[in-house]
Amino acid sequence: MKDLISNINKVFESRVRLGIMSVLMVNETYDFNGLKETLNVTDGNLASHLKALEEKGIIKVNKQFIGRKPNTSYSATEAGIAEFRQHLKALENLIKEQ
Amino acid sequence: MKSDTKSIEDIKAIRKIMEESSRFLSLSGLSGVFIGITAIAGALVAYFFILDGSIHYNEYFRNLPAEESFSLRWQLISDAAIVLLLSVLLALFFSIKKAKRDGKNFWTPISRRLLINLLIPLFTGGVFVFILMLQNNIQLIVPCFLIFYGLALVNAGKFTFGEIFYLGILEIITGLVSAFVPGWGLIFWIFGFGILHIIYGLAMFRKYGA
Numbered sequence: 001m002k003d004l005i006s007n008i009n010k011v012f013e014s015r016v017r018l019g020i021m022s023v024l025m026v027n028e029t030y031d032f033n034g035l036k037e038t039l040n041v042t043d044g045n046l047a048s049h050l051k052a053l054e055e056k057g058i059i060k061v062n063k064q065f066i067g068r069k070p071n072t073s074y075s076a077t078e079a080g081i082a083e084f085r086q087h088l089k090a091l092e093n094l095i096k097e098q
Numbered sequence: 099m100k101s102d103t104k105s106i107e108d109i110k111a112i113r114k115i116m117e118e119s120s121r122f123l124s125l126s127g128l129s130g131v132f133i134g135i136t137a138i139a140g141a142l143v144a145y146f147f148i149l150d151g152s153i154h155y156n157e158y159f160r161n162l163p164a165e166e167s168f169s170l171r172w173q174l175i176s177d178a179a180i181v182l183l184l185s186v187l188l189a190l191f192f193s194i195k196k197a198k199r200d201g202k203n204f205w206t207p208i209s210r211r212l213l214i215n216l217l218i219p220l221f222t223g224g225v226f227v228f229i230l231m232l233q234n235n236i237q238l239i240v241p242c243f244l245i246f247y248g249l250a251l252v253n254a255g256k257f258t259f260g261e262i263f264y265l266g267i268l269e270i271i272t273g274l275v276s277a278f279v280p281g282w283g284l285i286f287w288i289f290g291f292g293i294l295h296i297i298y299g300l301a302m303f304r305k306y307g308a
Binding site: 015019022026027030031039088092095 | 102106108109112116120203207
């Protein structure tokens with residue numbers, strides 16, 4: 001039982017962060033507005049969760065210009081993908097155990 | 099246990115977000131039916147008004163003086179262009195309506211990806227057909243339309259309903275077969291762009307609604 005819990009990753013506890021990772025697992029990159037619309041969250045809320053994930057090295061930020069407009073897109077790092085997979089497995093195991 | 103139901107809900111939410119963020123699910127099946135009807139109408143216009151009731155347009159063209167053949171080619175290409183334009187408008191109209199009904203956005207990163215992946219083979223095919231037209235290479239035009247359209251659908255299939263992939267395969271097969279049977283382009287056009295779209299549209303409408 002202790003093993004099961006230890007794989008549950010605190011970084012992914014919030015719904016917004018779960019959502020961000022879900023999107024970035026199946027899409028190579030996704031931009032800020034796209035994430036905002038898909039997850040239905042406010043700018044500030046999304047930005048703070050993105051910042052936290054970035055600081056933990058789970059996602060990386062790509063800033064570029066499309067024409068003259070700045071465009072920020074996000075992608076999951078290899079480590080982030082591995083950690084999220086582990087987290088999902090732990091969630092599934094937790095359900096199976098009950 | 100409380101954490102148990104939470105985990106189940108989490109996993110459900112994750113699955114839903116993965117699906118919605120990677121596939122454009124507002125593509126309207128109903129628009130397929132109308133696109134099919136438009137394609138058949140376009141073929142009938144070509145048959146009755148441009149080709150004067152001749153299915154075998156290769157021979158028809160061969161027997162025409164150069165000047166008249168040139169003007170006919172432009173009439174045919176305008177007919178096809180109008181069908182294409184109407185089809186695009188129908189697909190957009192019904193899909194925007196479907197997205198609105200489901201409370202979803204139409205213009206998302208994934209619909210943009212879908213569009214780019216659709217347009218690259220489609221644009222290539224359009225330019226290629228235009229070149230064939232200029233060279234008076236009439237008999238390969240319908241096969242090319244069908245093949246490039248099929249390739250576009252196969253390419254776009256990753257970003258929307260998986261059924262689009264199979265529709266694409268069928269269009270490619272139709273195009274290849276029609277290349278073997280020169281002169282029956284109108285019939286293959288009606289089958290590939292008309293009948294296949296209508297069947298696809300009805301099937302999607304029954305399965306997913308709208």
